Amino acid sequence: MYKMKYFLLFLAIIATSKKSFSQLSNPEMNRILKQVSGSVAFLQRHYDGVSLVTENVFHSGELPGNWQLALKATPVKECSDAVDMEASFRLTAGEASASTVAVKFDFSNWSAANYVLVPASLYNGNRYRSIGYGYSPQYPHDMYYNPLVPLTISNNPRLSIAPDKASLVELQTGNMATPAVCFFSPSEQTGFILLTEQQTKWGNNGVTITENAQKDHFTFDISAPAIRKLATGFGDFHPSGDKAPDWKAGDEVSMRFRVYVFKATDIPSLLTKFMKVRKDLSGAPALRNLLPMSKLLELGTDICSSNFAQQPTGSYYKPENSNDFQLGWVSGMINTYPMLSLNNEKERRRVAEELNFVVHKLQGKSGYFFGAITSTGEIKGEKMSPDFPEIQAMVRKNGDVLFWLVKHLMLFRESGHAAMINKDWEAAAQKLAAAFVKTWEKNGQFGQYIAPQTGEIAVFNSTAGNIAPAGLALAASYFKKADWLKTAAAAADYYYRRDVAGQGLTGGNCGDISQDADSESAFGFLESLMALYNYTGDKKWLSMAEVEASLCATWTLSYAPVFPPSSTIGKLQSNMTGAVWASIQNKHAAPGICTSSGDYLFKLFRATGKPMYADLIRDIQHAHTEAVNMPGHITTNFLVGSSMERIQPSDAEGKESVGNFIYTRNSWTETNGVLMALELPGIYVLSDQSTCYVFDHVEAKIIKKDTKGLVLELHNPTAYDANVSVMAETSADAKRPLGYTAFLHWPKVPVKAGETISVRVTGKGVAW
Known part of the structure; x- marks a missing residue:
């Protein structure tokens, strides 16, 4: 009964979306999405618990009920195939109970052959046979001693493998290694990556993915905050307990995105692009040096x-x-x-x-x-x-x-x-x-x-x-x-x-x-x-x-x-x-x-x-x-x-x-x-390039270069004494594969807690 109500709600969401889907005019975003038959809309939703009651679309930056939207989209200077977008939603007056806002991306000319990736959650859309309801399900009889067994997964969020069944995937950004939705279209030889942020002041954002029964239409939206009927567990699902917030006059949230659309010949093209850009929106936060x-x-x-x-x-x-x-x-x-x-x-x-x-x-x-x-x-x-x-x-x-x-x-x-x-x-x-x-x-x-x-x-x-x-x-x-x-x-x-x-x-x-x-x-x-x-x-x-x-x-x-x-x-x-x-x-x-x-x-x-x-x-x-x-x-x-x-x-x-x-x-x-x-070496030095890379929980920089080699300054900011392994070589050395026991030969440099020392790196080793 519970699953039936969930499915009926899903159908209602799709029906509402199809009736009201529209987009604000934004040349940059429209330009890049057009390459993947895509469009974008901006939504405000009202809920009863986790059940959608109404959904409204921003047409010109405003909605009845004192909602305003400020939209900014600009090309990324260093990347011609990317656009940055920021959508700021504001309630200017009055109150709005149990409400969320969302940015929805819609793709026509879709195909089930497209590869869909949500990092750590969906791989190839998880479009595979599923078994069990819970952690580590028992294998059915047909999986044993059967060379033709199809790849079989646990009961996870997934796109449907049935030819006439629509799909619904409800996630929140906490389910992802990177808050992102990506796909590769073999027919269009095109890749798509959307990076977003973890949360707003309302908590983690939601990511809802739908695909129609004909599998020729695909949408996903990023909502603030996440409102899911069911949250995913370890091979099962449970009531999410999500709650839409009550807005008061002056409440505002901003949602940032970076969208990439690029030529891609295969799945590896998408993967390698993702690795290059995965930190572009969030930046690289400073790591803490805690323990040598x-x-x-x-x-x-x-x-x-x-x-x-x-x-x-x-x-x-x-x-x-x-x-x-x-x-x-x-x-x-x-x-x-x-x-x-x-x-x-x-x-x-x-x-x-x-x-x-x-x-x-x-x-x-x-x-x-x-x-x-x-x-x-x-x-x-x-x-x-x-x-x-x-x-x-x-x-x-x-x-x-x-x-x-x-x-x-x-x-x-x-x-x-x-x-x-x-x-x-x-x-x-x-x-x-x-x-x-x-x-x-x-x-x-x-x-x-x-x-x-x-x-x-x-x-x-x-x-x-x-x-x-x-x-x-x-x-x-x-x-x-x-x-x-x-x-x-x-x-x-x-x-x-x-x-x-x-x-x-x-x-x-x-x-x-x-x-x-x-x-x-x-x-x-x-x-x-x-x-x-x-x-x-x-x-x-x-x-x-x-x-x-x-x-x-x-x-x-x-x-x-x-x-x-x-x-x-x-x-x-x-x-x-x-x-x-x-x-x-x-x-x-x-x-x-x-x-x-x-x-x-x-x-x-x-x-x-x-x-x-x-x-x-x-x-x-x-x-x-x-x-x-x-x-x-x-x-x-x-x-x-x-x-x-x-x-x-x-x-x-x-x-x-x-x-x-x-x-x-x-x-x-x-x-x-x-x-x-x-x-792993604590510090890796390329002597002929005068560069060093630090893996250990210390700080290091080159302070001198002369005919005898390099001088490194090492500082140990931790509360513990360290013996830092140093691997030094030339660019020519680096072209030769590293043996499996190379670590036995790396010299160790003692640096006491809080101490700063100088180390000379020569072609014959390390001295201090």
Whole structure:
């Protein structure tokens, strides 16, 4: 009954809009929208609760009832394909109860073939089969052992796939990594991007998208504030609780937009354009320097060390908040890597114990690994169905195992402890690599879930095999297996063409979602593309990596959201620019990439010279630090240096959750924090160009250049002593790919809390 009333309201809105839709004359906006068969109108609405009562259109800047509109639209000087618009709505006299204002964009000559993007919310319009009603729905029978399974997502806001069904998507700006609506028209070879702001004094703005049943007409409007019948949750919907404000004489709100219409040959064209412009309206807010990366590394590894345990089934660093072991994805055999890097005999021995446990207890007959085991030794299946009792495991976890196991082998060698390498570890890595190759040769994909005993794909489709090409590339180099590199290249090319260029998304990478678009697969696939560039030198992988980095940017907060002043984040005044959204199902951001340092973005910056890639990973690192529990900066109920996975700009978990941390800890967020501290340089210097880029929480500038080199001035504004890693090279050096253990050779510069020092950078190193 509730859904029927919602649908009838939706039909009423469409009918009202079609009768009254009009536009004010504005040459600049009309010019740019005409290129996409678009127009714009300005509206005032009156509500009863969340039900629309009346809708009025501004025709000449005024409406009956003392409403006025001031409109300004100007071309952007530095960008010929963009127009800035500001619409200011004012109630000049009297009162207007339960009212909102909106700017509505209308597009005729529309096609369902158009790619629609709302960052972190809609990818390809989420126009896919949907299952379940709630978090992590069970897969239906037809998804198992079915090579023809269509991409299937959880119950998220989406455009309809039915040929005769209209669409309605109701969001608010808190649901988005960037407040934006974008599309690409293949038939018109045109891209469209609208950037807007988070809120007005009435709170977060709303974004309502409609498409008619014939799918030849598309509209979206930005309203102040958001009034939704239903708010979206984690794979479900709930009453929004939205309330239209009461206006009094003199109340005014302004809504700003920047609209881009540009030539675009494909989805990658839209994505790369988006990355370039995503901060153009909001600007780049100043990041806060809170915690040196060396201090973060120290605290995070201390926590991990204290979590090492000898369980009945084996010895390992405990993941999350459990005694059971989970492999890859969020912890196991990833958190061991920074522990190994410490060059500490005790931790090196512990890492070896965990590797022994993993390869002896979790590898199946096929070469693939099971994904989890209890502390007492019971193998745990993943995404299981009673119809298919054979134990399954995540393909993503197996990709993690191959990639990180080989990285461990490389680190043992490079740090001078090759003698500790157990031949069983190498044999396990080779067996897993061979399993991936066999699966590829048989199926032309890696699937989403695998049966480790037989090696059969249990669930096909998705981009869950995203990091497998990186693992195969590393294994090919380590074991001198050229054919594995060929398989890695073929798989990466396939996933790029099918998913990134073909659908504008990657997905299915998390164990608690369906095949939903997610950030983890996007970042993981970037790892693979940069690995292929590293080992082949072929710049086609670099070009693909630039597109993939742009897709990653759609998942990353591009601005500093305003949180409720009474919320935890609001009280801490945290700048969460750089927080990474999880997936279209799990509607929250997180402190960092699950689970990676993102050093491939630094490598992409080195290879291309484009600072926007460095900016992206620096934003991510600083957002992570905002979520770290420190004295006077409490974010968890655990140890100093701990962190948790939830940064919530949206009301997907209820309005009371916005800006409030969940007081727990997550080992994966602590792991990606220490990985960033380890694998990203604190300061990167290009000596021949006299430039430096700062990732760490310090300030640095070049104060002198002479025949001996450069002199940097470093200032540590934090309350903690720092050991700042400095990587210095020339432009010629930067053209060579960076090895996976390069961080071992970066000199560390000690800078005490509050101290300012000078550092000389020469061709032979760093002196102070």
